[in-house]
Amino acid sequence: MTKEEYMRYALNLAEQSRGRTSPNPLVGAVIVKGGRIIGEGWHKKYGGNHAEINAFEDAARAGHDVQGAEMYVTLEPCSHYGKTPPCARAIIEKKVKKVYIGMEDPNPLVAGQGIRMMEEAGIQVEAGILKQECSKINEIFLKYITEKRPFVVMKTAMTLDGKIAARTGDSKWVSGEESRSLVQEMRNSLTGIMVGIGTVLADDPRLTCRKEGGRDPVRIIVDSHLKIPLSAKVLQDDNYILAATSDCDPEKKKRLGDRVLLTKSRDGQVDLDDLMMQLGKRGIDSILLEGGGRLNESALKAGIVDRVIFFIAPKIIGGKDAPTPVEGEGLARMDEAISLDNVQFEKIGEDLMIQAIPKR
Numbered sequence: 001m002t003k004e005e006y007m008r009y010a011l012n013l014a015e016q017s018r019g020r021t022s023p024n025p026l027v028g029a030v031i032v033k034g035g036r037i038i039g040e041g042w043h044k045k046y047g048g049n050h051a052e053i054n055a056f057e058d059a060a061r062a063g064h065d066v067q068g069a070e071m072y073v074t075l076e077p078c079s080h081y082g083k084t085p086p087c088a089r090a091i092i093e094k095k096v097k098k099v100y101i102g103m104e105d106p107n108p109l110v111a112g113q114g115i116r117m118m119e120e121a122g123i124q125v126e127a128g129i130l131k132q133e134c135s136k137i138n139e140i141f142l143k144y145i146t147e148k149r150p151f152v153v154m155k156t157a158m159t160l161d162g163k164i165a166a167r168t169g170d171s172k173w174v175s176g177e178e179s180r181s182l183v184q185e186m187r188n189s190l191t192g193i194m195v196g197i198g199t200v201l202a203d204d205p206r207l208t209c210r211k212e213g214g215r216d217p218v219r220i221i222v223d224s225h226l227k228i229p230l231s232a233k234v235l236q237d238d239n240y241i242l243a244a245t246s247d248c249d250p251e252k253k254k255r256l257g258d259r260v261l262l263t264k265s266r267d268g269q270v271d272l273d274d275l276m277m278q279l280g281k282r283g284i285d286s287i288l289l290e291g292g293g294r295l296n297e298s299a300l301k302a303g304i305v306d307r308v309i310f311f312i313a314p315k316i317i318g319g320k321d322a323p324t325p326v327e328g329e330g331l332a333r334m335d336e337a338i339s340l341d342n343v344q345f346e347k348i349g350e351d352l353m354i355q356a357i358p359k360r
């Protein structure tokens with residue numbers, strides 16, 4: 001196998017824990033000796049062993065001696081004492097000969113020091129193997145560890161003529177089954193899910209994850225004036241946060257207690273930038289933004305969106321009053337349009353999925 005193939009193998013190991021390591025990264029490690037994989041491991045959950053340690057334990061269980069072996073790790077081995085001791089130290093002690101790394105750890109506590117520690121101990125280090133893939137798998141971690149704000153994925157599903165529902169509000173369903181099950185997977189892997197009060201009043205959604213064995217994201221409702229009815233399904237259990245401004249109804253606030261998070265106000269509405277900062281402080285590293293049109297527009301305008309995912313279904317519904325993914329006032333001129341980078345197209349069942357990164 002080539003270096004890239006071993007690294008891809010390590011990436012696949014890492015991917016198995018998606019949604020389970022937050023706010024830690026996804027990391028995979030493979031130990032190779034004599035052209036054979038003798039140990040493999042990945043970071044399974046926050047607070048648990050790092051990938052490298054699991055790989056060493058795997059090799060030991062099978063009775064392999066790792067001295068002189070080569071190791072592939074998707075992220076630079078850490079150099080700090082966190083919940084666990086530094087992996088770079090373990091690699092040095094085990095006398096590994098060479099370490100291939102996907103990308104440098106952006107955590108300021110590490111940031112190249114892991115590589116330096118190993119090199120100073122005489123270990124050969126080669127960094128940047130499948131760097132793009134290794135960064136993509138940790139795009140959430142990359143943003144969160146450096147900015148302490150959640151990575152926001154704006155997801156929407158629309159018809160070919162750009163409607164997210166019919167003029168009556170009926171929206172079951174715009175996209176096909178495969179697309180919808182992908183969205184359930186996103187709910188299962190991102191830490192929070194965010195909608196505006198308009199969506200709650202119109203659809204009374206549950207915003208839970210319906211995937212078998214999945215886990216629910218924290219529901220975040222942007223409700224500046226606390227208009228939410230106490231019977232709303234999103235309030236079914238304690239796993240929610242209501243974002244409001246200080247001029248919300250004080251009676252309602254009292255009844256909803258500590259689930260209400262007050263933010264700065266921007267034109268009488270929740271200041272999304274401030275909200276992101278506060279959610280980041282509460283350890284929320286990622287958010288699936290499921291609109292509607294008004295909140296989507298505010299989010300794009302506020303510059304909090306890190307990735308957009310549009311599902312486009314081969315259906316036409318028409319109607320000037322049918323809701324669309326991004327509403328509000330909108331921009332006046334084409335040359336003001338938000339442009340997108342890294343555009344990817346993928347067919348999901350009968351739908352087209354387009355993903356991209358808004359330019360800042």
Ligand code: AOF
Nearest residue numbers: 027043050051077078082083084087107
């Ligand atoms: C690695 N291998 O598998 C992971 C790393 O609190 P701790 O001890 O779990 O440390 C968390 C930090 O360690 C995290 O922010 C990131 O910088 C690094 N994660 N490093 O060598 C791993 N998960």
Ligand code: ZN
Nearest residue numbers: 050077078087
């Ligand atoms: Zn580590």
